[in-house]
Amino acid sequence: MKPKVLKTERDYKAALAYVEQVMARARPDEAELELWSLLVENYEETHFAITTPDPIEAIRFRMEQAGLAPGDLQPFMQSKSKVSEVMNRKRPLSLSMIRALHRGLQIPAEVLVQESPAPYLARSRKPRKQPASA
Numbered sequence: 001m002k003p004k005v006l007k008t009e010r011d012y013k014a015a016l017a018y019v020e021q022v023m024a025r026a027r028p029d030e031a032e033l034e035l036w037s038l039l040v041e042n043y044e045e046t047h048f049a050i051t052t053p054d055p056i057e058a059i060r061f062r063m064e065q066a067g068l069a070p071g072d073l074q075p076f077m078q079s080k081s082k083v084s085e086v087m088n089r090k091r092p093l094s095l096s097m098i099r100a101l102h103r104g105l106q107i108p109a110e111v112l113v114q115e116s117p118a119p120y121l122a123r124s125r126k127p128r129k130q131p132a133s134a
Contacts, residue, residue: 003035006043015040055093056086058111059101066105076100089116 001018004011019036022028053061063072073083077097085091093101098112 003039006039009047012040012043012047015043052111052114055112055114055116056089058107059087059105062105062107073101076104092116 001014006012006015015036019033019040022033022036059073063069070083070087071080073087074080077083077086077100082091082097086093086097093112098109101107101112102109
């Protein structure tokens with residue numbers, strides 16, 4: 001099989017089958033295997049891209065893994081009210097929160113610094129009463 005850029009799913013599946021054949025040989029050609037692996041990897045990166053998770057969802061996932069409750073996030077976010085606001089998407093993560101969560105919970109910084117796809121809810125302010133004019 002001649003190497004070529006993989007453009008279709010059919011090409012991709014054929015390449016995977018060929019890589020398996022090469023690996024099954026008693027003495028696989030390493031250069032050929034490396035070339036085909038690069039072609040497969042390139043196709044996968046283009047067609048099966050893995051996106052980074054939403055920062056709040058990443059925090060929730062880490063909390064679940066570690067058995068943490070929202071109150072356990074207070075040391076990373078300074079107060080219970082900030083924890084609540086961040087987790088309910090009413091406040092974005094600050095740089096100090098990102099650093100603390102990264103250090104304390106080992107959440108990758110690149111996940112925490114990205115813009116959350118879910119919009120933060122703007123607090124609606126009540127209009128101020130105008131002083132009565134005399």
